[in-house]
């Protein structure tokens with residue numbers, strides 16, 4: 001490693017509660033025992049970063065978040081330095097970092113449910129230092145996923161946008177049958193991944209629904225059989241139309257408004273599944289009888305497991321999924337977030353740090 005502990009690095013950082021983040025210079029951290037220093041190649045931007053700017057102190061502290069912290073929970077890069085006692089990694093290895101933190105030893109972690117780990121409420125890029133910086137320090141070996149030949153500059157979104165969409169699809173698989181239909185509501189960053197996982201893992205017809213024609217076009221280019229423009233009451237009728245009146249095997253809602261939730265639940269066939277992934281704040285208020293799909297499953301979750309991230313990386317390494325990104329230099333991060341907020345990105349925004 002050519003960088004010593006006195007060298008400084010760029011970091012894009014939250015510096016106060018409910019305050020906009022900004023670029024600062026920080027000292028490059030030095031890995032202590034068991035820690036790994038990663039030189040970041042690229043870091044994806046997520047809608048949840050925008051939500052973090054609004055979080056008041058009381059909520060942040062309840063989650064165990066410490067201010068200030070560097071944003072960025074979709075990072076990948078190369079091992080720059082290993083602390084004492086770290087095995088199985090070498091300097092220069094290309095790695096992606098899992099988004100969520102987990103303890104690795106609690107009841108949930110030991111069952112592979114590490115996205116439910118009670119110690120995971122503060123993660124890299126939310127409540128502690130993340131990857132929108134030249135270097136990021138990683139304390140847990142299991143958070144580092146080897147990329148092999150995959151390009152680290154663009155791999156970060158696989159571990160969050162990709163893995164979260166994968167988790168949603170994986171849980172619906174038992175309900176999705178060949179000849180059936182799976183619906184993706186919201187074909188943005190996560191939804192476009194979900195379309196691809198459904199195509200790779202099932203024999204179902206995949207229908208994308210979005211209000212933005214460009215995103216529908218993209219969803220079709222990565223495998224959606226059909227795109228429906230607009231989401232509303234007519235969506236239920238349209239989906240009945242494309243499923244022979246039966247309803248969908250699974251509806252994955254990556255938006256999460258009252259409108260998408262109501263349309264989504266009403267479009268599920270008896271015995272099908274509805275998943276709420278989108279965090280737009282909508283509510284499900286349906287009677288058990290007549291309002292919910294008969295013999296159906298309604299589920300929600302936050303984040304993804306380490307295993308989900310590993311499997312998404314394996315699918316990308318095998319060339320079975322595409323990870324469309326739009327690259328931005330570090331000094332255009334504000335721009336990239338503005339484009340994300342306005343919904344005008346083509347693919348996931350990735351900030352390139354090694355340029």
Ligand SMILES: [Zn+2]
Nearest residue numbers: 046047048160
């Ligand atoms: Zn995210």
Ligand SMILES: [Zn+2]
Nearest residue numbers: 103106109117
């Ligand atoms: Zn745990």
